Amino acid sequence: MLLFFCCCALPRLKNDRFLDGRKPGRSKKFRAAISPAYDDSVLLSRDISKYWVIDRSQRKITILCQDGRELTEEIPEDSDILASQIDITIFDWERWWITSQTNRGHLIVAEAYSPRTEDPLHGRPSVYLDQNHWSTLAQAIFDPSQIKHPAERDAADELIHLAQDGGVVLPMSSGNVRETANLYGDHRYKVGASLASLSGGWQLRHPLAVWRAExxxxxxxxxxxEVPAVATLPVVTLEPHALLDDDVQAHAMEPDDPQLFILAMSNPSVLLELLVEPGKAERIDPHAWVRSNRDFAEHLASGPYTKPQKEQAAYARAWTENGSMVTAALRELGLATGDNAMKPKEIQKLFAHMPALGAFTKLMVMRQINVSHKWRPNDLTDLIFLSCAAGYVDYVAAEKHTGTQLRQLNRSMPHGTDTSNVHTSLGPLVEKIRSDGVTTASEGPIGR
Incomplete structure (x- = not known):
């Protein structure tokens, strides 16, 4: 059996298991995928291989070699890889791309992760989009008439042009994937295919991993x-499974590890499968989170506290809630786990030096000391992912409420995140990108 068959026997993971970080890739199917019966390492070479092709519609797997040879094997009729939303998958050894064709005929191209590439961005700035803006891009691709305002439609077209012609990268997050999984049918396919196509393999590292690093x-x-290397990993990355909070640590694998290669090649296809799966995933709303914060806000409002006292209490609560991550960080640094006690003012200063966790905590504090704030379950996703993106992505298109508050942080976090990169609509976002001098590959040198 060809090595390619084993590499491309992609897992069919349930969306909730994949998105919630509960050890994806530990199913029997996945273990079979990464334990090839035929392990001819000579095929894992650009000098030998030119293209690897899995054609589900023809039930055929082919390796096209540099010398013109073709190695072909038939896919059994009962193979799991035939139950897929992807008809054809092609790995290009020269460009290091994965091209997939869905069963609706759409081509999706993604860049593959390589531990040997020092600057995979090649000067391209990153742009993070909240889910409502991804929906706008999907409409611009599949049904532009659904976008009511011409200026927003033009901005969506321009952003798509920038992404498709090497001007910017649009990383997806597990928040994007989860919210896409809440859709179903044709609408889910359009949003999912747009996400997979325009993100091109780029991901936002899971915010919990970013918080631990901070x-x-x-x-x-x-x-x-000394700061360990694991605390300095890029947040916008092609690293397999980076958007998850799981135990797949691709960055820690040896560059010539075959398992790393298999992860790098299969990850874009796994994400595409999840995004265009026609079934609707079960929605999980964090009602306990809503009740806890509403009760805490009411407690602060009912007591004889000044505004600074309320803020200190809220920051102290946040530090306590993150106690397990603080303990893990101290252990990773080789320090005593009891060394996390500190005064309220020092806690606030530490948060101010953490771009993602600091911005998230500040947003939470702003809402907790405002008793009139209405806590909603879907706010948690916006707060976690948009605050993380604001700290590490060059440009952010947020939903209106969280985006407006993020922009206000510039006046309240002198040592924290510069959130002037946050916009709440595509028009000003694209205008800012272009005014910063960003060009596409065909227009000229890329730069801000």
């Missing part, structure tokens, strides 16, 4: 110890 950095500085 805690390691600020605690390392506080205690005068």
């Amino acid at each position: 805690l390691m950095r600020v605690l390392a500085q506080r205690h005068g110890v």
